[in-house]
Amino acid sequence: MVEMVKYFLDFVQKESCGACVPCRVGTKRGQELLERVLKGEATGEDIALLSEVAKAVAPAARCDLGRMAGKALVYALECCQNEFAAHLAGSCSGTVAPNLGWQAIVG
Amino acid sequence: MATVTLRINGQPVTVPAGTTLLAAAAQVGVKIPTLCYLKDIGHDVGACRICVVEVAGKEDFVTACNTPAEEGMEVYTNTPAVRASRRMTLEMILSDHHMDCPTCPRNGNCELQALAAQLNVRTVRLSGATRADFPRDDSTPAIIRDPRKCILCQRCITVCKNIQTVAALELQGQGFDALVGPPGNRKLADTLCVQCGQCALVCPTAAITERDDTPLVWAALADPGKHVVVQTAPATHVTIGEAFGLPPGTDITGKMVAALRRLGFDAVFDTNFTADLTIMEEGSELLKRINEGGVLPQLTSCSPGWINFMEHFYPDLLPHVSTCKSPQQMFGALAKTYYAQQKGLKPEDVFVVSVMPCTAKKFEAQRPEMNAASRYWGNPAIGRDVDVVLTSRELIRMLREAGIDFTALPDEDYDELMGVGTGAAQIFGATGGVMEAALRTAYEIATGKTLARIDFEAVRGMEGIKEATVPMNGTKVKVLVAHGLANARALMDKLRAGELKDYHFIEVMACPGGCIGGGGQPIPTDTGRRRSRIDGCYTRDKALKYRKSHENPEIKKLYQDFLGEPLGHRSHQLLHTSYRPRQSLVARD
Ligand code: SF4
Ligand code: SF4
Ligand code: SF4
Numbered sequence: 157m158v159e160m161v162k163y164f165l166d167f168v169q170k171e172s173c174g175a176c177v178p179c180r181v182g183t184k185r186g187q188e189l190l191e192r193v194l195k196g197e198a199t200g201e202d203i204a205l206l207s208e209v210a211k212a213v214a215p216a217a218r219c220d221l222g223r224m225a226g227k228a229l230v231y232a233l234e235c236c237q238n239e240f241a242a243h244l245a246g247s248c249s250g251t252v253a254p255n256l257g258w259q260a261i262v263g
Numbered sequence: 264m265a266t267v268t269l270r271i272n273g274q275p276v277t278v279p280a281g282t283t284l285l286a287a288a289a290q291v292g293v294k295i296p297t298l299c300y301l302k303d304i305g306h307d308v309g310a311c312r313i314c315v316v317e318v319a320g321k322e323d324f325v326t327a328c329n330t331p332a333e334e335g336m337e338v339y340t341n342t343p344a345v346r347a348s349r350r351m352t353l354e355m356i357l358s359d360h361h362m363d364c365p366t367c368p369r370n371g372n373c374e375l376q377a378l379a380a381q382l383n384v385r386t387v388r389l390s391g392a393t394r395a396d397f398p399r400d401d402s403t404p405a406i407i408r409d410p411r412k413c414i415l416c417q418r419c420i421t422v423c424k425n426i427q428t429v430a431a432l433e434l435q436g437q438g439f440d441a442l443v444g445p446p447g448n449r450k451l452a453d454t455l456c457v458q459c460g461q462c463a464l465v466c467p468t469a470a471i472t473e474r475d476d477t478p479l480v481w482a483a484l485a486d487p488g489k490h491v492v493v494q495t496a497p498a499t500h501v502t503i504g505e506a507f508g509l510p511p512g513t514d515i516t517g518k519m520v521a522a523l524r525r526l527g528f529d530a531v532f533d534t535n536f537t538a539d540l541t542i543m544e545e546g547s548e549l550l551k552r553i554n555e556g557g558v559l560p561q562l563t564s565c566s567p568g569w570i571n572f573m574e575h576f577y578p579d580l581l582p583h584v585s586t587c588k589s590p591q592q593m594f595g596a597l598a599k600t601y602y603a604q605q606k607g608l609k610p611e612d613v614f615v616v617s618v619m620p621c622t623a624k625k626f627e628a629q630r631p632e633m634n635a636a637s638r639y640w641g642n643p644a645i646g647r648d649v650d651v652v653l654t655s656r657e658l659i660r661m662l663r664e665a666g667i668d669f670t671a672l673p674d675e676d677y678d679e680l681m682g683v684g685t686g687a688a689q690i691f692g693a694t695g696g697v698m699e700a701a702l703r704t705a706y707e708i709a710t711g712k713t714l715a716r717i718d719f720e721a722v723r724g725m726e727g728i729k730e731a732t733v734p735m736n737g738t739k740v741k742v743l744v745a746h747g748l749a750n751a752r753a754l755m756d757k758l759r760a761g762e763l764k765d766y767h768f769i770e771v772m773a774c775p776g777g778c779i780g781g782g783g784q785p786i787p788t789d790t791g792r793r794r795s796r797i798d799g800c801y802t803r804d805k806a807l808k809y810r811k812s813h814e815n816p817e818i819k820k821l822y823q824d825f826l827g828e829p830l831g832h833r834s835h836q837l838l839h840t841s842y843r844p845r846q847s848l849v850a851r852d
Contacts (some may be wrong), residue, residue, distance in 0.1 A: 169437070169438035175417070176310050176311070177414075178355065179438075183438070184438065195637065206387070208351055214323045215323040215348065216312045218310070243632070
């Protein structure tokens with residue numbers, strides 16, 4: 157799930173018009189924090205910050221692209237706590253393969 | 264008028280339909296923070312997302328700056344979620360900002376700084392990639408762009424496109440790498456930018472600023488071999504005081520003269536003097552065109568942003584433009600000829616500084632043809648007619664740096680020879696002023712009669728395009744006045760279509776409100792301040808001893824001792840110029 161959200165944020169960064177701050181910067185910071193999670197470098201504070209970013213982006217972005225990115229992050233953080241925890245503990249081997257459609261778009 | 268009633272933080276408020284939540288909240292004393300919003304230029308794109316509020320029944324926030332109030336709405340501007348979102352959004356902006364406040368040109372007068380203080384944001388927890396790699400663009404003599412400080416509010420895009428119709432800047436790129444700048448990664452110098460500086464006035468940060476030429480002036484002042492003279496443009500007489508806490512429109516001319524002496528200038532002169540001279544030359548040119556069947560309507564030529572605009576967009580209409588140089592350039596040419604000669608100075612030792620409300624004046628002074636004194640004496644060492652142009656903002660910085668207690672200074676008078684200006688020259692600072700000044704003089708010269716009423720109210724005020732008709736020796740002289748390049752464009756399209764054939768004279772100022780709203784003026788420059796500064800110009804006009812350019816005793820002396828007559832040989836050598844089409848730029852864009 158962490159990879160899924162990361163792919164989605166990569167997609168949003170590619171598509172974002174860059175006009176509004178939550179989408180332009182928020183999803184970038186989300187991407188960067190998720191990268192830390194995936195590399196096993198993240199701390200509990202990073203996760204807390206990620207959650208704050210997500211909650212700020214979700215209702216505030218200018219269009220649905222940014223809003224969806226924020227919401228996907230919020231839901232993932234809420235629903236898949238164990239996966240994030242596993243990454244923090246360095247014990248996650250990956251769950252589902254990333255969606256190939258997104259992978260194709262993101263390149 | 265239809266009204267709606269809504270609640271803001273529980274307080275009921277009734278407002279006209281169409282009122283934004285931001286304005287409705289203000290009515291009940293709730294100040295919603297904003298960053299990108301700028302009412303003055305109709306900019307409400309909702310880019311920054313700082314003004315978000317909660318509306319009962321809506322899952323997502325709405326932006327207060329561009330959401331109209333609706334009947335029965337329940338709006339909450341101050342919930343924990345809203346505050347957290349605003350603060351985090353600001354942290355996002357700051358995490359991508361080149362934050363060197365202590366050495367930044369906008370330090371102390373920056374909307375981003377002010378917002379961080381207002382929202383009590385004291386740490387930035389986010390970090391990561393930044394705009395560090397976006398290069399600074401210093402390709403023009405006037406405008407410097409630093410995308411590392413750009414918050415992508417897009418105000419500059421709006422003012423350049425909608426108010427000036429130049430559209431030199433656009434939002435481009437995707438996601439985090441989005442950039443506001445000239446399309447195609449071009450340098451500003453390679454675009455249609457006319458260097459009016461309106462973008463610098465509206466930029467909330469230091470992402471667009473004027474080029475700082477103060478070091479050149481400090482160096483000249485410190486050089487014992489240089490005789491450094493300064494001229495002050497009419498519009499600066501009523502604006503510089505704002506930086507020292509005086510109300511907009513306060514006449515600070517006498518204090519500015521004193522302050523410039525304290526800085527060490529060898530002589531302090533008034534651009535109003537050459538504004539009067541412009542009226543003599545331009546008025547005579549107009550009468551000549553009317554009497555001899557020249558190209559009409561004649562267009563004014565004192566606004567360099569406007570001249571750039573004509574050269575870029577309407578090169579076919581250049582024959583309409585008066586051949587008179589701007590007052591700034593007339594001054595430079597005379598300082599290194601007439602003044603040097605009268606004072607027994609070597610022209611190459613005279614160093615001319617201008618204090619201007621304008622960024623485009625920096626460009627104008629560097630135009631290759633603006634070296635009339637050098638050609639007059641046949642001495643390349645004389646260089647530019649005007650050596651350095653300082654905007655109002657730069658002079659203010661010099662005064663601060665020198666520790667000058669501006670408001671405590673006594674009023675002093677300009678130096679003699681090029682220091683007397685009339686009320687007609689003073690109103691050059693306001694839109695319509697050049698026209699009014701020209702009419703005062705042209706009427707009296709053409710008819711030989713004294714004007715009963717010298718105030719031409721019809722050409723005054725902030726209306727975009729103004730019109731007047733003045734009977735003069737049997738001819739009904741028809742004039743138009745436009746300010747802001749969108750208004751100018753509307754007129755030029757008509758002129759091109761052959762619709763303005765029966766008009767005689769058109770004044771255009773590139774900046775809204777005229778020079779008092781110039782791109783080099785104190786920030787903020789908003790509509791309210793523009794109005795107060797215009798009032799300041801007319802108040803000063805009334806207070807001056809002479810109110811018509813042809814009555815200026817120093818101008819009479821100048822013609823007697825040096826120039827001969829308006830449009831004479833020396834005038835042509837020193838005070839007139841020509842223009843060149845720069846269509847190549849248009850073709851490229
Ligand atoms: S633009 Fe404002 S916030 Fe940015 S460095 Fe300059 S003063 Fe500081
Ligand atoms: S200086 Fe004037 S023309 Fe140039 S980008 Fe700024 S607003 Fe546009
Ligand atoms: S350059 Fe200034 S006005 Fe233009 S988008 Fe950037 S911050 Fe806003």
